[in-house]
Amino acid sequence: MKYFYQTDIGSVRSSNQDNVNIFTKKDMFLAIVADGMGGHNAGEIASEMTVASISQAWETLKKTMKPTEAESWLIKKIEETNEIIYQYATENVACEGMGTTIVAAICTSGFASICHIGDSRCYMLSKNGFHQITEDHSYVNYLLKTGEISKEDAENHPRKNVLTKALGTKESVKPDVKSVSFEEGDKILICTDGLYSLVENDLIESMLQADEPLSYISQNLINAAKENGGDDNISVIILQQSTSDGEEEAS
Secondary structure, three states: EEEEEEEEEEOOOOOOEEEEEEEEEEOOOEEEEEEEEEOOHHHHHHHHHHHHHHHHHHOOOOOOOOHHHHHHHHHHHHHHHHHHHHHHHHOOHHHHOEEEEEEEEEEEEEEEEEEOOOEEEEEEEEEEEEEEEEOOOEEEHHHOOOOOOOOHHHHHHOOOOOOOOOOOOOOOOOEEEEEEEEOOOEEEEEHHHHOOOOOOHHHHHHHHHOOOOOHHHHHHHHHHHHHHHOOEEEEEEEEEEEOOOOOOOOO
């Protein structure tokens, strides 16, 4: 497995409330992207707590999981993390209402199980093409699904950043989960809306198709978002099914 992850403050924001990391255990990889939200530094706290909580649980794992086991583990740990964040926010006035998106993926040599809440996304590039695995928990996506607006309307909708579901904002939450085949040469991209809201899917696909180091692809994706305004934090994880050794994080 090859992998690379990177986060960038963007061109406008004064702080980075995204948190991104990859954790390894034997032949399993846990990739997490969290996009925090809330006043002051609350969003940053929420995203940091999310990655810390799930990674701590990951350290206690003692066996390789099958897809159904990975799905159950992800759901349980994300629900437990939701309780931790919600409780912290209720006990700390400055953090009231804080929350975060999350995409957490367990990747192995044969499959990837992806669990998410919010509008951070997971995409896959394979022999079957490029497609989005996750479905945004957002007001605009709800309007799209119900046919109330078109894709063109969605791009400039005044409430495009409103989430219908987030981690930590309510006492309980139910994440979505899905497992997919992950075969030799396939690439998985996990990212925050700071990337996909500014870079067209066709360009993201084209950049992922490049036969270049994952670090090069990641930086090109971030550069493209910044060239189009960079009005949000931008976080990217790329995993490629490969027999080669993994790459390390960018600074």
